[in-house]
Amino acid sequence: MMNRLFRYVPILTWARDYDRAAFGNDLIAAVIVTIMLIPQSLAYALLAGLPPEAGLYASIVPILLYTVFGTSRALAVGPVAVVSLMTAAALGNIVEQGTAGYAVAALSLAGLSGVMLLGLGLLRLGFLANFLSHPVISGFITASGLIIAASQLRHVFGIEAEGHNLAEITLSLIAHLHDINMATAVIGISATVFLFWVRKGLKPLLRRVGFGPAMADIAAKAGPVVAVVATTMAVWYLDLADAGVQIVGNVPQSLPPFTLPSFSPALLQQLLLPALLISIIGFVESISVAQTLAAKKRQRVDPNQELIGLGAANIGAAFTGGFPVTGGFSRSVVNFDAGAQTPAAGAFTAVGLAIAAMALTPLIYFLPKATLAATIIVAVLSLVDFSILRRSWAYARADFLAVLVTILVTLSVGVEAGVSAGVALSILVHLYSSSRPHIAEVGLVPGTEHFRNIHRHKVQTDPRILTLRLDESLYFANARFLEDVILTRLAYDELIAHVILQCSAINEIDFSALETLEAINARLRDMGVTLHLSEVKGPVMDRLQQEHFLQELSGKVYLTQYEAACAVGLQPDRA
Amino acid sequence: MMNRLFRYVPILTWARDYDRAAFGNDLIAAVIVTIMLIPQSLAYALLAGLPPEAGLYASIVPILLYTVFGTSRALAVGPVAVVSLMTAAALGNIVEQGTAGYAVAALSLAGLSGVMLLGLGLLRLGFLANFLSHPVISGFITASGLIIAASQLRHVFGIEAEGHNLAEITLSLIAHLHDINMATAVIGISATVFLFWVRKGLKPLLRRVGFGPAMADIAAKAGPVVAVVATTMAVWYLDLADAGVQIVGNVPQSLPPFTLPSFSPALLQQLLLPALLISIIGFVESISVAQTLAAKKRQRVDPNQELIGLGAANIGAAFTGGFPVTGGFSRSVVNFDAGAQTPAAGAFTAVGLAIAAMALTPLIYFLPKATLAATIIVAVLSLVDFSILRRSWAYARADFLAVLVTILVTLSVGVEAGVSAGVALSILVHLYSSSRPHIAEVGLVPGTEHFRNIHRHKVQTDPRILTLRLDESLYFANARFLEDVILTRLAYDELIAHVILQCSAINEIDFSALETLEAINARLRDMGVTLHLSEVKGPVMDRLQQEHFLQELSGKVYLTQYEAACAVGLQPDRA
Structure with missing residues (x-):
């Protein structure tokens, strides 16, 4: 009985040995991650088609629940780019963006995904995620990154554009090109260029002037904060909102509210497949970050318990105004590099974001959406990596085919079709080859x-x-x-x-x-x-x-x- | 070029060596198979929900086409029990039985299935049929046999009953039990008992009085003809049609007509999955009979060319008033045992059936449907074999599970769901076990x-x-x-x-x-x-x-x- 409790609630194990040294390390990591997460959370809410505060809410209670149920010591849970895109794609087919129904549907999607993750974990079905092969994931993330970047161009230029695949978005952007808002474009383009420079140019610079690689990396990750502060002040000082620059505007000053997802069977049925895909993609991304970081300290993460941790986090998101979350790559690496020793660092980050949600939201009234879009574009373009095509081609035609189909279907049809096609094709190819043994x-x-x-x-x-x-x-x-x-x-x-x-x-x-x-x-x-x-x-x-x-x-x-x-x-x- | 022609048209190979001895053997086999096929064809048309002549038509041109394109020397192609049941199940969901649309939909189903078989053969995708595992097929055929037998009870008792699974049919039979027609029941029950005796009692008797095993078997297979003649004469002589006995009635005296299947995209789309399942089930049944018989003479059948042969046969059925056909087990064995040496035996059988369709149809005016139902019941109950459950249980739990699910889903939901569930489950079980290697x-x-x-x-x-x-x-x-x-x-x-x-x-x-x-x-x-x-x-x-x-x-x-x-x-x- 007690053993089972300890297995399912890992916090009971690590919290017993928690000491002052670990506390100090976790606190420093939490401060750094909090600063990085504020603009990121706002931006991913925008990507998911939700009001900015939803991004903050999605980073508070879910992190706390993961702290209790998760096994990774460095994983930072919250909204991430690909899952936010999949959320927008899933909801866009069902309800209109900006309506109250949209936000409620996002809660239902998080809840459904949470229940699925929890169920898979309790039934120890984590192995199912293995059917999403590495090449398919790489192809999918590359294609998703392109779609996300394209979809954010409308905020950078201040125009309207819609669509769930690259062709739709591109055509829509071109059709609206004459509506371009100059002030917005200036802010958007300069923020994008600045952020690219921070990522590509600042880090080597800092290294040359004597920073360690970890610190240089963390400083570069703080670039978005600088962009946010600078462009917010510019909009406020120059009254650019009157010149048509879209701003974040009023954000309620509050802790995450208690919210109820919709339990409408019709809605849940429509969300079933998207929720399953979001769960699997989210889990696979998360577990691979967690395992990479755990191995560096010869620690273990338990995949089935990770499913339970992520499930709890998503159910938490559903009841506190959030949307689907998972373990993020860059924030987890920052957390690890900044010295996080236990999941308590996550809890401290949650406290930091709660303070931000209560106290800092008036400060971002004038924050231009173009800046948030720029942070998204720079973040996702680093995920785009077509070398997987060349490498899989060189290795084996069957693997190449799976990657190519995943990328093409994702770009031309959409994220759900892309990942489904990739999984189906890789299983078919495997069955074919195993049906003709040597x-x-x-x-x-x-x-x-x-x-x-x-x-x-x-x-x-x-x-x-x-x-x-x-x-x-x-x-x-x-x-x-x-x-x-x-x-x-x-x-x-x-x-x-x-x-x-x-x-x-x-x-x-x-x-x-x-x-x-x-x-x-x-x-x-x-x-x-x-x-x-x-x-x-x-x-x-x-x-x-x-x-x-x-x-x-x-x-x-x-x-x-x-x-x-x-x-x-x-x-x-x-x- | 010529090589390819010879590969795709096997008749060009065997017809060159055709001689008088082969002709004699093939002719004898054809006469025996023709006698056996007449009642069987009528009965399976009834099972498929079609007028009796459709069964004859489905056995003429399809056999001729298989003679040209098939590779098995003994396979007899035509309507078979399981495929006829699947035809009825597929069409029953879309059009009402007895309407002109129903017969046209049957043509479309045959045509679609023929195109699929042809396509699989030309693309050399015969291996796909391997995913229908032996235990799943055995379970499926056992469950189908029960459903067919239950569905024919209505003809044996002369009552109405409907449904596509065992529960529906049984409930419907019970609900209509008070409508029972005594004359029909007497004919139906005596025909059933007689046919069971022919199968179980006559064969050993003939063996004891000195017949060889093959001849005893063929004589037993002629039992249905005796039942047909006896009950037809009884109905005619005793005026039983007036007493409410359902008879076959007017059957046009004609060669197979030229018919056009419907090309309505909506219809074809609804028939897509049933046609695929019918194609695969039909192919797997057919190829296993063909391989068994070929091996006895150290001959080969080429699975991909068999797909082409069956595809041509079904396309032929679509344009000559038939419905989906495949290689039948018992008629092929009779053909083989009676000494058929080449596919020409099939062509002679087709001629025999054409003569029957032109000359004999007036003679079956008074043939009671109860007799046809009895021949179906006796034929399919020999397919029912629950020992597969015991044997797979003893061997491995995973195999047992696949069989059990196939049987239960087939009986409780229907044939399409049953075979799909069986295939999906066996692939999943395989993937699961191969994802946890030793x-x-x-x-x-x-x-x-x-x-x-x-x-x-x-x-x-x-x-x-x-x-x-x-x-x-x-x-x-x-x-x-x-x-x-x-x-x-x-x-x-x-x-x-x-x-x-x-x-x-x-x-x-x-x-x-x-x-x-x-x-x-x-x-x-x-x-x-x-x-x-x-x-x-x-x-x-x-x-x-x-x-x-x-x-x-x-x-x-x-x-x-x-x-x-x-x-x-x-x-x-x-x-």
């Missing part, structure tokens, strides 16, 4: 007891004996392929009287495959050909003995391939 | 250079070295499992300084898995642990060399596990 015809290496592929080695064979080695486990999808290979070989070679199946690489034979082996045995018997097995592994032999297959086998089971071949008449050359 | 921790067998599982053998290990052997290829769905196993092991064992991965059973590493190996390498390096590989297969090594993984690998690649272990400090005991 089958080698083998012969005896003279002077030894070893059997090798007749096409690669100079080996001794006997025209009356066909020996095949199957390099994969036998299961329903590939057993008939083996049958096909054997029957084709026999139809064109009347001399063969014995078939020996070398089973050294077969780890498992499922029931279908057993039935196929029975069929092969019966068909060979009809042809007057004997079937033998050799080198059957222990667990496979146990299985075969449960059925009557071994009694009906026309030949025998031999311990070694050599023994089998000699028993049916091979005369080894004594070379 | 990973053995191995140690040195003293006095040898062999490494074996530390839990099964007395082996020598070194606390600084962790050696794992992965018993499966690495791909996207299982690579992270390996990562998990390694990282968990290291988090709890501070002594380990070297990890050696024995790759002897790894036939392939996909791009995702390579990325995971890179991640494992990087994470181990962060922990100060070195990663080594041993016994990497040639093709895998070729792949790895294309990428920079080997340059970044913290350790080395060794030819053998023994070499690797010694190189990192294992001191073999000289026991």
Whole structure:
């Protein structure tokens, strides 16, 4: 009972050893992360189509819940770019942006995703996320980054534009190009250029003047704060809001409110697939950051408990005015580099953001949306990496195909279709290749007891004996392929009287495959050909003995391939 | 060019050697199969919800086309029980039975299925059918058999009943039980009992009085003809049609008409999934009969050419008043046992049925539908075999689960849902098990250079070295499992300084898995642990060399596990 409690509530384990040193380290990390998170939270709320305060709310209670239930010591939970884009895409099809229904639907999406994550964690189904392969994720994030950057251009130029894929957004941007607001464009473009310089130019500069790599990185991450302060002051001082610059405006000064998501079955049904995709994408992103950081200190994160932690965080978001959240890459790295030792750093960050939500919101009244858009663009363009196409092409065509389809479908149709197509295609490709396993015809290496592929080695064979080695486990999808290979070989070679199946690489034979082996045995018997097995592994032999297959086998089971071949008449050359 | 023609039109190959002996044998077989097919065709048309002549039409042109394009020398193509049931289920949801639209939709279903089969064959995608595993098919056919038998009870008792699953049909039968027609019930029950006796009692009797097994079997297969003649005469002589016995009635005396299926996009879209399922089920049934019969004579059938043959047959059915057809089990066996030597036997059968359609149809005016229902019930109940549940349970729980779900869903929801659930579940179970591959921790067998599982053998290990052997290829769905196993092991064992991965059973590493190996390498390096590989297969090594993984690998690649272990400090005991 207590063990289970400790397993599901990791805070009970680490909080016992919490000391002053850890407190100091966690507090410093929290201050740095808080400063970085304020503009980021506002920006991602904008990306998700929600009012800016939703970004702050989504970073407070979810972080606290993750602190209690999560296992990673450095993961920082909150709104992230790709998940915010997926939120906008999911809700955009159902309710109109800017309406009260939109915000409620965002709560439902977070809640549904939270329940799914929690369920997967409790049922220990974290392995399902493995079906989202690395190349598919890379392709998906690259394509999403492009869509996000394109969608934010409207804020940078102060024009209208809509759409869920690159073509729609681009066409919409072009159609509205004449509405461009000059003041907005000046702010947006300068903020973007400044932020790119901070990322590319400032860091090397700081390194040259003596900063350590971690500190230089953290300073560069504070760039958005500088941009926010500078452009806010510019708008206020120059009355640019009157010149048509869109500003954040009134943001309520409050702690996260208690909110109720909608439980409408019709809405929940529409959100089912998006919530599942958001859960899986969010989990995979989060777990890979968490594992990378944990490994650096030889610590462990438990994937199933991470699902529970992220599930709790999202359910928290649903009841406190937020939207779907997950572990963010850059903020977690900053947290780690700044010295966070325990999840308590996350709790302190939550307190920092709560203070911001209560006290600082009047200060961002004049913050231009163009600045937030610039921070998003700079953040997501660092995720765009087409090298995955070149690398997967060089490695294997099947992997390349999965990446290419993911990128093309994401860009041309949208995020949900893109990630679904990628997952489906990679599973199909895997099934296809495993349904045509490698089958080698083998012969005896003279002077030894070893059997090798007749096409690669100079080996001794006997025209009356066909020996095949199957390099994969036998299961329903590939057993008939083996049958096909054997029957084709026999139809064109009347001399063969014995078939020996070398089973050294077969780890498992499922029931279908057993039935196929029975069929092969019966068909060979009809042809007057004997079937033998050799080198059957222990667990496979146990299985075969449960059925009557071994009694009906026309030949025998031999311990070694050599023994089998000699028993049916091979005369080894004594070379 | 000519080669390709010969490949796609197998008749060109076998017709050249056709001689008088083959002609004689084929003709005898054709006469026997024709007699057997007449009642069967009428009955399956009834099962599919179509007028009886559709069954005859579906057996004429399709057989001729299969003769030209098929590769099996004994397969008899035409309407079969399970496919007829699936046709009724597919059309029943869309159009009302008995209307002109229903017959046209049946044509479209055959045409669509034919195009799909043809496409799969030309694209050489026959392997897709492998995903329908043996246990799933057995479960599906057993459940379908029960549904068909239940659905025919209404004709046996002369009452109304509807439904696409066992519960619906049973409830409907019970609700209409008071409408029972006594004359019909007498005919239906006696025909059923007679046919069961023919199958179970007549065959042993004939064997005892000296018939050979093949002839006894063929005589038993002629039982339905006797029942048809006897009950037709009874109805005619006793005026039972006036007593409410449903009869076949007027059947046009004609060759198969030229018909046009509907090309309505809305209809075709609704028929898409049913057509796919019918195609796959039909193909799998057909190919397994064809392969069984071909093997008995050491002949070959080519699965992809079979798809083309069946595709042509179904397209033929669509344009000549038929409905979906495939290779039938019992008629093919009769054809084979009666001595059919080439596909010409099929062509002669088609001629026989054409004569029947032109000349014999007036004779079946008084044929009671109850008799046809009885022939269906007796035929399908022989397909019902629940032993698959016991056998799969004894073999492996995963296989049992797939069978059980297929049977339950088929019985409770319907045929399409049942077969889809079975396929989906068996793929999921396979993916799950392959995502958690067997990973053995191995140690040195003293006095040898062999490494074996530390839990099964007395082996020598070194606390600084962790050696794992992965018993499966690495791909996207299982690579992270390996990562998990390694990282968990290291988090709890501070002594380990070297990890050696024995790759002897790894036939392939996909791009995702390579990325995971890179991640494992990087994470181990962060922990100060070195990663080594041993016994990497040639093709895998070729792949790895294309990428920079080997340059970044913290350790080395060794030819053998023994070499690797010694190189990192294992001191073999000289026991």
